[in-house]
Amino acid sequence: MAILYSLTASSLPARLQLTRVNFRGRVLVSKSSRRCLGRARGTLVIQNNELNKWGDRDARDDDSDEGINEDDLIFASDTAKIVARVLTSRAVQKVLLQLQETDLFVAHWFSEYCSANPPMTGDKFVLELLKQRPKYATDKISGRDHYISPPALANRVMVAREALAGGMKKFDFPKYMARTNTEVFRQHLESSSYTSGSYAKAERRRKQQ
Template sequence: MAKVYCLTGGHLLARPRLAKVEFRGSVLFSKRAQRCLGRGRSSVIIENNELNKWGDTDARDDDSDLGVNEDDLIFASDTAKIVARVLTSRAVQKVLLQLQETDLFVAHWFSEYCSANPPMTGDKFVLELLKQRPLYATDKINGKDHYISPPMLANRVMVAREALAGGMSKFDFPTYMARTNTEVYRKHLESSSYTSGSYAKVERRRKQQP
């Protein structure tokens, strides 16, 4: 929930006040509109647009006592959920590779299950796998019975993705993002230079410098 401040006034107030507005869904509404407007029961409604949809409307003011921006917490939580889905998918790949070395029949069953239930759903995939009942299946080629425990496979996926998440703690994402931005900008400049026909001249001058 983002918070913004807007100038409001009621019946030509001599001193317009700052109304605290909270963002929920597609509109912005004032929680303390009566106090801000000063007269009658009213509400401040601001239609959502591209600016307040994507922009950080509370970048300059922080109302929390702990100095934590609520928008940043929400963004971090949403990002963590996306990362968890990616880690789940990667963990499934690792489990499948392990099963291919120990039991190809179970590996084939698990691969078919993943095709019908995409691991990229993250927690939903794990929960559905935990709900599946263990079963015995017979290999038609050699007649061997195989015990398949979906809950056990779900546990292996959770262990694998937790281990993958632990490895990410060593990754310096801010530095990576800074380098990526620099690389993108460098490619842009090179492309612009090629377009203008001056890149070759600039490159020759750079090589001639001691």
């Protein structure tokens, strides 16, 4: 079911009101909707994934009693899933480093497994690793048998990524984002000033010729 928004106004200068509408099927626009809002009263339907997909609807879609926006919750959930994938990948790297110090054969096996099954899939990677049965493998060079337990490796990955997530508590992401925005804007101003200065010099030389 698509979420649409109905924009209604009797005249262009008047304040527009945005109302949420639940819609199933294709979007149909009536003749009155095609007329200019400043000339005749009409209703304009805006599809959510077009004009409004990048809009901030915090003041319009606050459906919860506690003032928590539903879209914000969805965004936070999606972002958390992405972070979990990154943490899983970093946790695998950490486990591989530990295995290289204790058992190179198992480390090599785990590295080959990760090449075939990318850790960036997050929970899917861990679930598939848990499904693998433990087994013994023989080192062809030394002739030594090695016990490989994928479920145990999956558990180590989960412990490692949880520890990494705990370390993020000290990281103030809003402040980081504010500093990043400031730095980006500073670089833009420096670039604009340099470009403007170069253009002014070139323009003066052109006039002198």
